[in-house]
Amino acid sequence: MDAFGDGNFEQSEIDPAAEFLAREQNALAGLEDEIPPLPTGPVDDDVTQPKAEDGNDDFSGYTVPKQVTEEPERIRKWREEQKTRLEEKDREEERKKEELREQARKELEDWYKHHEEAISKTKAANRESAKNAEKQFVAETDEIEPGTEWERIAKLCDFNPKTNKSSKDISRMRSIILQLKQNPISTNKKV
Known part of the structure; x- marks a missing residue:
């Protein structure tokens, strides 16, 4: 009872x-004569010697020449064109950078010019205002009468509570100055 149906299966010798x-040996037998033997002397710069990764130098005496391949003409032309495009x-880019630097230099000069003008105008206005305030102060010092001190102090104070919301609460001081202005304390009393 053969599973393959034929019981007369002959084994080939x-x-x-x-x-x-x-x-394969017959086909490859003539190739050994066609390949020249590799030199076993010192290694040239254009050849490499393969070595085993484990440090075992099983390939000593054998050299493998480096493969030198030329680039196709299209790739060479593309590289040249790419190089010129990048240049x-x-x-x-350098031209644009220089333009931006020049523009920035001009804007900076203009800003400094306007800034100096604004500072000089502010200084002149402050000097004028200080001169006027000084003249007014000198004119008022000549008119000092006893009992008007608190009235002069009240002129220097700002009694508008909405002007400085971010500063400290000075409402008590304001009320005291107003009281002293209305009812001055006599300072000429002899004790």
Whole structure:
């Protein structure tokens, strides 16, 4: 009872693997004569010696020449064109940078010019205002009468509570100055 249906299965006397190996050896037998032996002397700069990764130098004496391949013409032309395009872009970028630097320099000069003008105008206005305040103060000092001190102090104070919301609460001080202005304390009393 044969599972393959044929009980007369003959085993071949030749092993198929051995037959394949024999065929390949015959085909490759003449190649050894065609490949020249590699030099075993000192290694040139254009060849490399392969070495095993584990440090074992199984390939001593064998050298493998480096493969030198030329670039196709299209790639060479593209590289040249790309190089010229990049050089042009670099020149354009430098030109734009220089334009921006010049524009920034001009804007900075204009800003300093306007800033100096504003400062000089403010200084002139402050000097004029200080001169006027000084003249008014000198004119008022000549008119000092006893009992008017608190009235002069009240002129210097700002009694508008809405002007300085961010500052400290000075409402008590305001009320005291107003009381002293209305009812001055006599300072000429002898004790």
